[in-house]
Amino acid sequence: MALPHADERDLIATDISAYLAKQTSKELLRFITCGSVDDGKSTLIGRLLYETRQIFDDQMAALEADSKRVGTQGSNIDFALLVDGLTAEREQGITIDVAYRFFATAKRKFIVADTPGHEQYTRNMVTGASTADLALLLVDARKGILEQTRRHSILCNLVGIRRMVLAVTKMDLVDFDIRVFDSIISDYRIFADEVGITDWVAIPVSGLTGDNVASHGEAMAWYEGPSLLDHLESVPIDSAAAEARPFRLPVQWVSRPDQHFRGFAGQVSGGAIAPGDEVRILPSGRTTRVARIVTMDGDLDRAVAGRSVTLALTDEVDCSRGDVIAAAKDPPHAADQFEATIVWMADEPMTAGRGYWLKLGTQTVTATVAQPKHQLNVNSLEELAAKTLELNAIGVAELTTDRPIVFEPYRDAHGGPPNRALGGFILIDKHSNATVAAGMLHFALRRAENVHWQALDVSRETHAKLKGQKPAVLWFTGLSGAGKSTIANLVEKKLAAMGRHTFLLDGDNVRHGLNKDLGFTETDRIENIRRVGEVAKLMADAGLIVLTAFISPFRAERQMVRRMMAEGEFIEIYVDTPLAEAEKRDVKGLYAKARAGELPNFTGIDSPYEAPEDPELWIDTTELSAEAAAEKIVTAILEFERRS
Numbered sequence: 001m002a003l004p005h006a007d008e009r010d011l012i013a014t015d016i017s018a019y020l021a022k023q024t025s026k027e028l029l030r031f032i033t034c035g036s037v038d039d040g041k042s043t044l045i046g047r048l049l050y051e052t053r054q055i056f057d058d059q060m061a062a063l064e065a066d067s068k069r070v071g072t073q074g075s076n077i078d079f080a081l082l083v084d085g086l087t088a089e090r091e092q093g094i095t096i097d098v099a100y101r102f103f104a105t106a107k108r109k110f111i112v113a114d115t116p117g118h119e120q121y122t123r124n125m126v127t128g129a130s131t132a133d134l135a136l137l138l139v140d141a142r143k144g145i146l147e148q149t150r151r152h153s154i155l156c157n158l159v160g161i162r163r164m165v166l167a168v169t170k171m172d173l174v175d176f177d178i179r180v181f182d183s184i185i186s187d188y189r190i191f192a193d194e195v196g197i198t199d200w201v202a203i204p205v206s207g208l209t210g211d212n213v214a215s216h217g218e219a220m221a222w223y224e225g226p227s228l229l230d231h232l233e234s235v236p237i238d239s240a241a242a243e244a245r246p247f248r249l250p251v252q253w254v255s256r257p258d259q260h261f262r263g264f265a266g267q268v269s270g271g272a273i274a275p276g277d278e279v280r281i282l283p284s285g286r287t288t289r290v291a292r293i294v295t296m297d298g299d300l301d302r303a304v305a306g307r308s309v310t311l312a313l314t315d316e317v318d319c320s321r322g323d324v325i326a327a328a329k330d331p332p333h334a335a336d337q338f339e340a341t342i343v344w345m346a347d348e349p350m351t352a353g354r355g356y357w358l359k360l361g362t363q364t365v366t367a368t369v370a371q372p373k374h375q376l377n378v379n380s381l382e383e384l385a386a387k388t389l390e391l392n393a394i395g396v397a398e399l400t401t402d403r404p405i406v407f408e409p410y411r412d413a414h415g416g417p418p419n420r421a422l423g424g425f426i427l428i429d430k431h432s433n434a435t436v437a438a439g440m441l442h443f444a445l446r447r448a449e450n451v452h453w454q455a456l457d458v459s460r461e462t463h464a465k466l467k468g469q470k471p472a473v474l475w476f477t478g479l480s481g482a483g484k485s486t487i488a489n490l491v492e493k494k495l496a497a498m499g500r501h502t503f504l505l506d507g508d509n510v511r512h513g514l515n516k517d518l519g520f521t522e523t524d525r526i527e528n529i530r531r532v533g534e535v536a537k538l539m540a541d542a543g544l545i546v547l548t549a550f551i552s553p554f555r556a557e558r559q560m561v562r563r564m565m566a567e568g569e570f571i572e573i574y575v576d577t578p579l580a581e582a583e584k585r586d587v588k589g590l591y592a593k594a595r596a597g598e599l600p601n602f603t604g605i606d607s608p609y610e611a612p613e614d615p616e617l618w619i620d621t622t623e624l625s626a627e628a629a630a631e632k633i634v635t636a637i638l639e640f641e642r643r644s
Contacts, residue, residue, distance in 0.1 A: 026104065026107075026108055026109045027108050027109065027237055028108070028109045028111065028237075029108055029109070029111075029133055029134065029232060029235070029237055030110075030111045030112075030113070030131055030133050031111075031112055031113070031132050031133060031134040031135065031136055031232070032112070032113040032114075032115050032125075032128045032129050032132045032134075032136065032156075032161075033045055033112065033113070033114050033136045034115050034125050034128075034129070034135060034136070034137055034138070034152040035137050035139060035148065036138075036139075036140070036143070036146040036147075036149055036152075037148065039139060039143075039169055039170075040169040040207045041115070041136075041138050042099075042114055043169075043207035044136075044167065044205065044213065044228075045101060045112055045114050046207070047207045047210055047213050047214075048103065048112075048214070048228070048229065049101065049103055051213055051214035052105055052214065052229070099113070100114075100128075101114065105233060107233045107234075108232070110232065112136075113129075113131075114128075115128040115129070125152060125155065126155055126159065126343055126345065126438050127438075129155060129156055129161060130159055130420065130424065131420070132161055133161070134161065134164065134232075134235060135152075135153075135156040135163070135164045135165070136164075136165045136167055136228075137152060137153060137156070137164055137167065138167045138169050139166060139167070139169065139184055140169060141168050141169065141171050141174045141184065141204075142170060142174060144183070144184050145184065145187045145191065147378065150191060150378050153191070153192070153197060154376070154394065155343065157195055157196065157197055158343070158440060159418065159440065160410065160417060160418025162417065163199045163235055163236075164197060164200040164201075165201055165202075165231060165232075166184075166185070166188055166200055166201070166202040166203070167202075167205050168180075168181050168185075168202060168204045168205065169205055169206070169207055170207075170208075171204045171205065171206045171211065171220065172206040172208055172209050172211070172219070176204075176206075176219045176220050178222045181202070181223075184202075185202045188200075188202070194381055195381065201225070201231065203223075203225060203228050203231065204220055204223055212227050212228060213227060213228050213229065214227055214228070214229040215227055215229075241417050242269070242270050242271075242306065242417065243270075243271065243305045244271075245305070245419075246270060246271050246327040246330040247268070247271030247272060247273050247277070247279070247325075247326060247327040248268070248269045248270040248271060248327075248332065248408075248421065249264075249266045249268050249269065249311065249324065249325040249326070250266050250267070250269060250322075250323075250324050250361040250362040250421060250422070251265070251266050251319060251323045251325060251362060252267070253265050253266075253321055254319070254321065255310050261312065262312070262316075263292075263294055263310035263311060263312045264310065264311050264319055264323075264325060265308070265309070265310040265311075266308070266309075266362065267306070267307070267308045267309075268303055268307050268309065269305060269419075269420075269421030269422065270305050270419070270421070271304075271305060271327060272302055272304040273290055273293065273302070274293070274301060274302045275290050275301070276289060276290065277290050277327075278327075278329070279311075279325050279326060279327065280325075280326050280327070281317050281318070281325060282324045282325075282332065282406045283324075283334040283404050283405075284317075285331075286317050287328050288313045288314055288315040289313065289314045289315075290311055290313060290314070291312045291313055291314045292311070292312040293309050293310075293311060293312075294309065294311075294312060295309055295310070321362055322362050322363040322364065323406075324361075324406040326406075331517075332406050332408045333406070333407060333408070333517060334404040334405060334406050334407070335405070335407065335444030336400060336402075336403060336405070337398065337399070337401075337444060338399055338401075338442070338443065338444055338445060339373075339396065339398050339442040339443055340397065340398075340399055340440060340442055341394065341395070341396055341442065342372075342389060342394070342396070342397055342427075342437050342438075343392075343394050343437060343438045343439070344389035344390065344391060344392065344437050345391070345392070345437055345438065346391065346429070346434065346436035346437070348436075349391075350369060350372075350388050350389040350436070351388070352369060352370055352371045352387075352388065353369075354368065354369075355367070355368055355430060356368070356369070356427040356428060356430065356436065356437075357427070357428035357429075357430055358399070358401060358405075358425055358427055358428075359425060359426050359427075359428060360405055360407065360422065360424070360441075361421050361422055365401045365402055365405055366401065366402040366430075367399050367400065368399065368400050369397050369398075369399045369427070370397055370398040370399065370400075371386075371387055371388070371397070372386045372387070372395040372396060372397040373395070373396045373398070374395060374396055375389065375393055375394065376394045376395065378394070383396075398445060406422065407422050407441055407444070408422040408423050408441075409423055409441060409442060410423030410424055410441050410442070411423070411442070418440070423440060423441045424438070424439070424441075425438070425439050425441065426438050426439070427439065460540075460541040460543065460566075463543035464543040465543075466543065467544070469500055469543065469545065470569075470640075470641050471540040471543050471545065471546075471566075471569055472540070472545050472546070472570075472571055472637065472640070473537075473540055473546045473548065473561075473565055473569055473570050473571065474488070474491065474545065474546065474573055474633070474637070475536075475548050475552070475561065475570060475571065475572050475573060476548060476549045476550070476575055477550065477551065477552045477558060477573070477574055477575065477612065477615075478551070478574060478575035478576060479551065479579060479582045479604050479609055480551055480582060480588075480590055480591070480602075480603060481577065481582035481583070481587070481588075481590075481591070482576070482577035482621060483575055483577065483585075483626055483629075484507075484549040484575045485506050485507070485508075485549040486626045487619065487626050487629050488504055488506070488547045488549040490626060490627060490630035491630045491633050491634055491637075492504045492547050494630060494631070494634045495545060495637070500545055501543065501544050501545065502544060502545045502546070502547060503539055503544050503546055503547070504546075504547045504548075504549070505532060505535065505536060505548045505549070505550075506548075506549050507549055507550040510528075510531075510532060510550075514531060514532075514535065515527075515531055520599075520600070520601045520607075525553065525554070525557075525601075526554065526557050528550075529550065529552050529557040529560070530560065530561075532548060532550060532561075533560065533561035533564050534564070536561070536565075537564045537565060540565060540566070545637075551603050551609070553607065553609040553610060554610055555612070555613070558572065558612070568640075571637070571640065572615040572616050573615060573616065573617040573618075573619060574611065574612045574615040574617070574618050574619065575619050575621060575629075576618060576619060576621065577621045577622070578622065579604050581621070581622065582604070591604075591605065594606070617632075617633060617636055619632070619633070
């Protein structure tokens with residue numbers, strides 16, 4: 001047994017080097033088996049190993065002997081014993097720990113994680129899912145969709161497994177009835193739609209008889225889809241997606257073999273790198289360039305995601321384990337407060353406020369978890385109030401670290417594979433060193449709960465009185481190219497000529513400094529406006545008339561800024577320009593780039609703009625020139641002052 005396929009045997013005989021190269025170049029698919037207890041996971045994996053000729057003669061002999069002694073299939077071979085390795089597993093006929101097995105076919109290599117079905121061992125299932133590309137979710141044809149089926153589906157979806165196979169097992173025990181299969185598919189489709197699982201296929205199988213495992217059987221001639229092995233050999237793998245991302249290398253250790261060499265070792269988690277590329281060291285922010293890419297087999301001209309390398313840099317920079325080397329022009333963020341989904345895996349409930357070790361990639365910091373915002377009911381999918389998280393509970397909570405960590409959201413904003421290297425973490429109990437939870441970061445909160453307002457003797461009213469004016473925030477909003485900055489600049493000149501104390505915050509200028517770390521995703525746009533709002537509030541507190549010129553596309557964020565200001569001090573000015581007219585102006589060429597797909601998340605093209613519903617001032621630029629618009633706004637501002 002365990003012989004290569006016929007074509008591979010011929011290649012071994014003629015060119016062993018070519019055979020080895022072929023094995024090395026095969027794609028690798030990692031998948032897990034999961035589902036409720038006694039759904040036949042181990043049996044199915046054992047049958048896969050048998051059908052793909054992965055069992056040696058001595059293993060087969062031992063399997064036959066063990067099947068007679070502790071097997072559960074009577075006189076038949078118990079294939080589950082191939083992967084149930086622990087004594088307790090064989091005695092009880094259940095899976096307790098995660099069992100990893102490697103096998104290969106002529107088309108692809110596989111690593112399968114056989115995970116336990118008991119609720120008590122859900123933590124082990126999460127461990128197996130954390131590195132998987134596909135989930136093989138087993139359902140006993142006699143029992144249908146169970147609570148653990150739902151829990152495992154939700155967990156697989158949470159950890160970013162995008163492709164699932166619903167394997168309806170033990171079809172031989174329901175006489176291979178198509179009605180049973182169709183009923184289970186119908187039930188699961190309703191559930192999958194509710195939780196957002198879209199990429200899944202259903203395959204009826206029998207691990208005991210081998211029907212539809214590696215080939216079709218006569219017993220289920222009504223099934224016309226692929227066998228399980230055919231599907232595993234052909235399902236797409238997202239290996240190219242990680243390479244398309246910006247470059248990231250979490251530093252695992254500093255290599256210093258002698259005084260002449262200093263390198264930074266780790267695995268490339270995203271993108272690609274080549275000598276001469278500019279990189280940024282985070283969280284310090286220092287930039288440098290790559291001098292060499294060093295491996296045991298010699299220097300490389302290029303390293304891509306998944307490759308473990310040592311980078312030698314051109315400058316002597318401060319870089320150590322836990323730091324991240326990233327693309328200089330597209331670095332990740334660093335923060336110390338987050339919202340995250342947490343899967344609690346310890347018998348002892350979570351204690352809000354207690355310090356745990358948080359391990360994210362190669363970074364280890366102290367983290368405290370706040371009381372959960374809610375806990376997910378895996379049966380009803382309701383978000384329930386919770387003061388803590390018990391064993392196997394799934395909840396959303398805020399956590400704070402003792403220092404900033406480099407991170408990226410676990411979920412890809414564009415529906416790509418998850419960012420496990422910089423978005424997935426574990427929590428470790430400081431006393432027992434046991435892993436108590438796994439988590440997925442959503443976004444940074446960017447606030448500090450231990451910072452308190454300091455009482456000041458000079459009030460905002462005093463600042464305004466000294467300047468002889470009423471503070472205000474003139475919030476210009478509209479599409480890119482609408483003329484916000486032009487009009488705001490004219491308004492400021494007119495107010496300054498009248499002796500008013502003003503300051504203009506322009507969108508582009510702010511992104512050169514205060515907000516240079518933010519991109520243009522929806523999350524970053526929201527944070528951009530929040531920061532500007534805070535700055536505008538401080539300036540208004542100083543008695544200034546603040547003018548802001550930002551697209552600020554979302555009503556909720558403009559309303560958020562309004563709530564920061566004193567009553568009557570926020571004046572929303574809608575600079576209304578039709579999209580077609582804004583595109584004609586396009587002096588920066590941004591719309592052209594957005595239409596060409598070079599600027600994702602561009603407002604008006606592939607990101608929405610929510611026009612104000614009741615602004616204080618509405619400026620129609622198709623009827624008013626910039627000068628006339630500025631004059632109208634200044635007149636209105638003076639009227640606001642007189643009325644106040």
